[in-house]
Amino acid sequence: MNGYHHLTSAQLAALAAGATDMAALAELGESRVSRHLLLLLPLIRGWVGDEGERDTAVSVLEAVQEADPQVFTWLIGDPMVGAWLSRTSRERTRTGDFLELGNFAAAAALRAGRDCRVTGWAREGRLVIPTMGTAVLGDDASAPVRIDVSGGAVTLIGSSGVGTTLVEGRNWWPLRQLRARWDGLERAVRIEDASPFRGGYHAAPSDRLDDDEAAVWQSRFAKAWSLIGRHLPDRATEIALGLRAVVPLIDSGDGSSRSATARESVGALGASRPTSAEDFAVTIVHEFAHSKLSGVIDIVPLYRPGGTELHRAPWKKDKRPTSGLLQGVFAFQQVADAWRCLAAEPALAEVARAQFTDLRDQVRVGYRSLAASRELTPAGAEFVAVLGAAVDRLFDEPAPRAR
Structure with a gap:
């Protein structure tokens, strides 16, 4: 178990059962912040490039952390920041990845209302300021760029020495938000369609959405949030706490939907x-379940690393390792339960009952393989036993009829 962050036995059992435990979810979020901080430190110590540029960015971050720790903590915990830190700690050779520290410092200064002058990195003519947006430069070069933040305005200075102030609609793409409200519970989730660190899924991320496409996402998100709020209020509460970004993926063109959660960008x-x-x-319910379980595993090892077992999972063509099967059973148990609840929506009753019936059968098959695994740790075995009770409850009663 992680020596700094801790989940009680009751919290671990609540999470395994699919219950909403806000204290446990807060601990998962705090653990993610600690993980990102641990990735940031070796980046600073193993810096590749001009150490003066590093020290300037670090000074900005230290000032923000001291003056406005909530801003710093929120920013360091962001999923796209986590993806950048994970990639840089893994590869450790790309100067541009290290200079993204300047982009990160500029975001911190902007959010804290401070001025700064740092060196950042533009990739193929775009400079991304994490959680805020993308500057579109006049060429396709990848190069260092000085970022001046003054009074909330941002000016970029490239190798020519000429400053360019960022203006929305001309050279600045602010990150769009998917917004929805249900019964006083409001949710705003970023559309991440420009960050160079938004990949890591089984399908490639799309380029920036045009206005019409963004409007489609907004309409469907608002309706989806209404469904979640009406029929899955506990899920709505936890998703409002933990989901921060949606990354649009390229459409395969076959009419199917694809979704995924990347371990290095939990919360997206x-x-x-x-x-x-x-x-x-x-x-949303499906992928947020994966995020929760990834957070749990960061604190409490549920299976032994390096295992060789392979298991049949009804929702996959290939056999899955214990880690993948655990993720699948945990997430699909919550998906099946979501369809059970959505069957109370008259217009969805027939399709929801069919989805619920099919999925609960698949989850039971997957669970039997998981429960037989010899690679579970003692904590993992306890977690899986509680998860099994949640799977059994899917069979306690037939799918509900429409009201």
């Missing part, structure tokens, strides 16, 4: 264009 989900509001609602 990747998805192709949702085919319907109910599809989007279930996708």
